[in-house]
Amino acid sequence: MSKSIIAVFLVVVSYVILSNVSSAPASDNLSPVISANITPSVELINSRSKEVARGDLSDEDKSLLSDLYSQSISSLGLTETHRKKALVFSEIIQTSNTQLQKIKAELLNASQQSAASSSIDIDLPLYEIEQNLQKLKADLALSETRFNELKNQLSIEKDRPVKVRQRLLEVKKQLSELSLLLSQPDSETASPEINEAQSWANITLQEQLRTEALMLEQELSSHPARIELLTAKFDLAEIELSNSRNKVNGFEEAANQIRLGETEKAKADAIKAEREAASKHPLVAHLATQNTTLSEQIDLLANEIENINKDEVEATESANRIEEAFNTTRKKLDIAGLSQVLGQVLQQEKRALPDTRHFQKLTSIREQKIADTSLSQIQLEQERRELRNINSYVDALSTSLSAQQSFEIKEELAALAKNRKDLIDNALSVQRAYLQAIVELDISQRRQQTAVENYSDFLGKRLLWIRSTEQVSWETVKKIPEQISHLFSPSRWQNFIQTLISDVLLETMPSLALVFALVVLVTRPKIWQQLRNTGTHIGNLRLDRVTYTMQAIAWILILALPGPVLMMAIGWELGTSFEASNFSKMVSNTLMILAPLLFHLSAFRLFLAPGSIAQVHYGWQHSGVKKLHHDLNWFTPITLGLTFVVTLAFQDNVLGSGSGLGRAIFIFLMLTFAIFFFRLAKPHGGTIAILASGKPDSILIRFRHLWFVLFVGPPVASILVSLAGYMFTAGTLIERILQSTWFALLVIVIHQFILRWLTLNQRRLRLEAAKIKRRTEQEARANRETEEEAEGMFLREIEEPEVDLGALSITSHKLLNNTLILVGLVGIWLIWRDVLPALQILNDITLWNYTHSDNEIIPITLSSLILALLVIIITVVATRQLPAFIEIVLLQRLDMSQGSRYTVTTLTRYTIIAVGTVWVFSFLGGSWSEIQWIFAALGVGIGFGLQEIVANFISGLIILFERPIRVGDVVTVGNTDGVVTRIQIRATTIRNFDRKELLVPNKNFITQELLNWSLSDQTTRIMIEVGIAYGSDAQQALKILEEVASEHHRVMHDPAPFTVFESFGDNALLLSLRCYIDDIDYRLRTITEINLEINKRMTEAGIEIAFPQRDIHLDTRKPLDIRLYRDKENSD
8 A cells, every 4th residue: 555655646746747847937039048958838839830930941941840849749748648547547556445345345236136137027017018128128238338348348458568568668768769869969950940849859759758658657556456446347247237138038038928828818719709600600700710810820929939039048148158269269379379289179169160051041031031020010000900990891891791691790790800900909019029039139140140250260260270189109109009999899890780780771761772772783784784875876976966975974873872872871870870879970970971982983983984984975095094994993992991990080089080090091091092193193104194195285284293293292291291280181181172173073074075065066067067068069160150259259258257167166165164164163162161261371471561652551461472473363364265255255146347356355355454463463562652653654764765666556556446447457558458357466467469468567557548448338439441442433432331330230320330531542542431339349350340341342342452553664765775684504
């Protein structure tokens, strides 16, 4: 007590002295030298701030002074806060005993009232009990809130001393550094005002730290008293909460009892009335029956309300237990860390938690009940409105009766209607109570579900990283013989066999399973023959059907089912038998676990058997299938035997999961897996390599080393972690790996089935295409005009190419592969989703930090880095595959040209890249506010160094959006005519009519002239020039030209063709024909046809087509000089 008085005295003295110093009067002309030695007041700082604002200092100095003044004022405010808290802590020390005695008295009083809190005056009317119940529930909610607040406060206060001592050390260190700083002289380069403000900031900060240190010391001194007070308050709140719950439960029970009594009485009266009305008029009997039915419904609801209240109490208690266990476990982990003993406890806690899927089912049931009850309420309220006037209700019921009959039964109907009105009032009251009870149950069970999910996630995040047993030692090995004798004790197995024969095999389910197994065993040769017969027509295009493969799969399932079905039936009956011993129930669980494994292995062996699906239907490589089938023949019995023993050993409470026998068998099992997977995935000579031989580009060959690591790595890793004591981790991982393997095999079988179906359809399409092609060729040879038509379609084939069957086959296979990969990823996620929370521990591994725009420090963890890598992979795959998939969809479902499809897919690819890039930056801590400067700097650099490339890129985007050219357009660029075949980021490819490709930078299409023959209008003009000989009839020639153009079916009549006599040429009279056609694709063909027809008509009309001529004139005014020369050699 004396120490406490001294502490309070020191606090008061310090407070008085500091208050006098802080409130020292401020002089109007206080010099910096004088004010630097005292603690300034807030008024002094504000006054000096105003003087500085009016002064002639620079803006930079004013800003610095403003910041320093703000720091000083903030420090003074914190100083005052620390002083007040120190006084509060000191007062707690003085008054804690008095408060504690008062709380203990209240605690004793509350304990005494606890026994009587559930006594309810049962004679109260129901409506008064319900009103009191609502008030008690509101008080219960307040009590729960106070209880939780005190619980959290007590938890925080218990951990507070460690943080206080750590902060106290930091404060003392800062005071030491600050004292050293204050002992140094003022800066000679700074102005007096800045030196003064800096000195004030340091002095106020020093004062703040001193008062904080004093506050922290007082907090430590008062901590035991505060913990004692909080504990007493918590105990009092707990008792008050218990009393409130008892009162609520008591009132609810009383209300239920009154409600049940009323409903029982109403039900009895309704039944009595129904019996009395049985011999009366049918309308009276029908109304009495309706009343009885309604009373029974009310009785059922009343009983269900009582059950719901019980469920609500159980859910609340369960949620409290789980939350308490969660908090306790979290504290244990904080104190003891991830220890072996705690790991075993947490595994038991994990297994004891309810299944969250059960809560989802309960939620759907409650929602359906609420909907049904609400609908019933609406119907009853409507009938209640009709019953307001009993006479009108009775008249409405008896409208089909005569006046005499209505009069005779009117009184009886009115009495029954009045009873029905009372029943409806009672039903509505019970339904309201029922809905309220369901809502309260929903709240409690949702709280329970949240507690289970939080605890389950917490455990799932840590269980894989906790050692579940001790490491392997010589002591572990020495116990194995004793454990073998215990597990294979003859008495245990003798008892099991007796139970199996006497109580299990004679039951219905095992008997039916045994009969089914015997039938399949007897008919096995015939089934095998049927299985082989399904492959008779495989490869025959006319007779082959995919249904044969479906039949083969059905026969394989029939052959594989008997053993697993019999094992499952025996295991089920053993587990439900009352006579079965604990060991028999262990065998039951083992058989239930082993049955699916036996089915998978048997079905896969049958799938690989000679003459079965793998070889005949799917065409897998014979030697690879034979090798894999041979390996399964020895792998299956060894795996089943070892799995049976290890599962049995891990269930034995005496042996436990860490027993030497269980671990030894588990290691042998993993060695078996490692050997099998080694032979399967060996990069050279392994089964996978043999199956994929002849396909060097196959994913199985290209990633064979990766498959080897993925297959062999998990068994080897399981051996190592089991030796280290992480048996739970090893078992969990190997279980998920096996499930993933079976799922992958299922996906492969489905993939091969769909691939076979596609192959059959494509082969039939190829056959039909070959028939059509042969028929077309025959028609073309018979009809020359058809052949010319095909030659004139050159441009059309370039713009809209026909769908290539081979290309569609490749695309279909890619789409199939991508779809199954997506299905596989979803399946893998469903298998591993229970283990994925353990990876959340990667969030605790911080790689680096970055500061957000609001000065928030955000860590970048290993999980963020892994997610960023996954996004990069997804972006790359999506960039390559998704546009092709979209194109297929557009090709099949939308009437779009090739150019439009190309635009959509290209923009999709750019969008995926942009979204993926932003996504990766977001995972790595980059936001637009941080990376925009990088883009700005890159933009400046690119603007100078790569401006041509950027110009071409932007031009490519403009081309895709504005579409001045499209894939398939006929264009003229410079001296080149051709068809646009590809638009890329930097350049566009044009193929001329010599099949040569020209790469044109995209910038040229935007900045230079471009002739697009087919942009918006396919109409084009044809100009044909003709020269006729001098002396020919030009009038007739022009008429022939016009007639030829007008008669051609491709030439448009609007605008009409016209002819022109151009000029007199050197060697001919020059005529020209101008006409229009509606499709540029037929330009060359039309020109050819018109020229042929003009030549034919001109020849028939005797009009000569001119050609270049030369006239030679001889001068005959004098004799011509003619000389003859003889070749001397010939003359000889």
